[in-house]
Amino acid sequence: MLTDAELERYSRQIMLFGRSGQERLRETTAFIAGAGGLGSVVAIYMAAAGFGCIRIADCDTVDVSNLNRQVLHRTIDVGRDKTESALQTLKDLNPTIDIQPVQERLDEHSIEGLLRDSDLIMDAMDNFETRYLLNRAALRHNIPLFHGAISGFHGQATTVLPGRSACLRCLFPRALPPSTFPALGPTCGVIGSIQVNEALKFVLGKGELLTNRLLLWDGLASSMDELACERRPACEHCRDY
Amino acid sequence: MKIKVRAFASFREMLGSELELDLPDESSVQELLDALASLNPRFCSEAFDRSGLLKDYVLLMKNRKRLDRDSMNQALEDGDEVAVFPPVSGG
Ligand SMILES: [Zn+2]
Numbered sequence: 001m002l003t004d005a006e007l008e009r010y011s012r013q014i015m016l017f018g019r020s021g022q023e024r025l026r027e028t029t030a031f032i033a034g035a036g037g038l039g040s041v042v043a044i045y046m047a048a049a050g051f052g053c054i055r056i057a058d059c060d061t062v063d064v065s066n067l068n069r070q071v072l073h074r075t076i077d078v079g080r081d082k083t084e085s086a087l088q089t090l091k092d093l094n095p096t097i098d099i100q101p102v103q104e105r106l107d108e109h110s111i112e113g114l115l116r117d118s119d120l121i122m123d124a125m126d127n128f129e130t131r132y133l134l135n136r137a138a139l140r141h142n143i144p145l146f147h148g149a150i151s152g153f154h155g156q157a158t159t160v161l162p163g164r165s166a167c168l169r170c171l172f173p174r175a176l177p178p179s180t181f182p183a184l185g186p187t188c189g190v191i192g193s194i195q196v197n198e199a200l201k202f203v204l205g206k207g208e209l210l211t212n213r214l215l216l217w218d219g220l221a222s223s224m225d226e227l228a229c230e231r232r233p234a235c236e237h238c239r240d241y
Numbered sequence: 242m243k244i245k246v247r248a249f250a251s252f253r254e255m256l257g258s259e260l261e262l263d264l265p266d267e268s269s270v271q272e273l274l275d276a277l278a279s280l281n282p283r284f285c286s287e288a289f290d291r292s293g294l295l296k297d298y299v300l301l302m303k304n305r306k307r308l309d310r311d312s313m314n315q316a317l318e319d320g321d322e323v324a325v326f327p328p329v330s331g332g
Binding site for chain 1: 251258
């Protein structure tokens with residue numbers, strides 16, 4: 001049962017999907033990989049929407065050059081652990097949910113612990129090596145992965161449902177070399193919002209997910225495109241699922 | 242024959258969002274890419290590695306179906322649409 005305070009807080013979205021939808025959100029544990037540009041937008045909208053448990057992992061500290069887009073962090077947070085300032089911001093926004101900050105590097109050793117009891121994975125990483133780890137973990141645990149990535153004015157998003165849609169490796173068989181990418185707040189805002197919108201629809205069982213489709217945002221043209229994609233039977237990540 | 246090319250993300254800034262190339266009949270996907278490379282030096286350096294191969298992470302689609310690297314010698318047909326897309330990886 002939702003409390004009176006919850007009914008009031010979420011009243012404008014309960015109009016959309018009812019108390020039962022809100023309860024479903026409250027029962028959902030989301031793992032957010034990264035508290036950077038995408039992770040900031042993802043975490044803020046998930047906390048605001050009332051996902052009951054949000055675990056957010058990052059291993060960095062806040063740098064002043066993060067602040068043009070990483071809206072979880074403030075000038076006063078420079079030098080602090082990113083997950084610590086994330087906790088502060090998210091708690092201020094919504095004290096009624098459980099926020100679990102984990103200041104830890106995501107690698108093959110840490111991922112199992114980080115993912116414990118998670119119902120879904122939000123990809124807010126900045127490199128493909130770690131994204132592949134997330135992809136494999138999503139397949140292993142049979143939970144959805146909501147992918148987003150940005151560079152400059154451009155962004156992309158897709159949704160992976162293990163065993164039912166193309167996985168991240170089907171779409172991107174080769175990792176991009178790591179690079180220092182240009183990053184802009186609004187691009188993170190667009191893509192991060194799409195990722196959360198997808199997670200909401202998944203939990204609520206509403207609408208059409210971005211499965212087998214790669215959505216492309218072009219901020220210079222102010223336009224979106226879509227590339228159709230499908231599972232690759234030989235995919236080294238998902239062929240056994 | 243006419244081939245329609247759709248470029249995305251940073252490639253769009255170099256090539257424009259949509260262009261039509263006039264190529265000799267039965268030109269291959271590789272020949273289309275070579276033609277694009279000669280059209281725009283920035284595209285050439287962004288899309289190809291030093292040995293002249295398309296960078297391995299660049300996605301290619303023909304008529305909205307993905308093209309694998311082993312189909313680069315496939316002949317194109319008049320009216321085909323080829324899309325080139327460099328995925329982004331930042332967060
Ligand atoms: Zn796959």
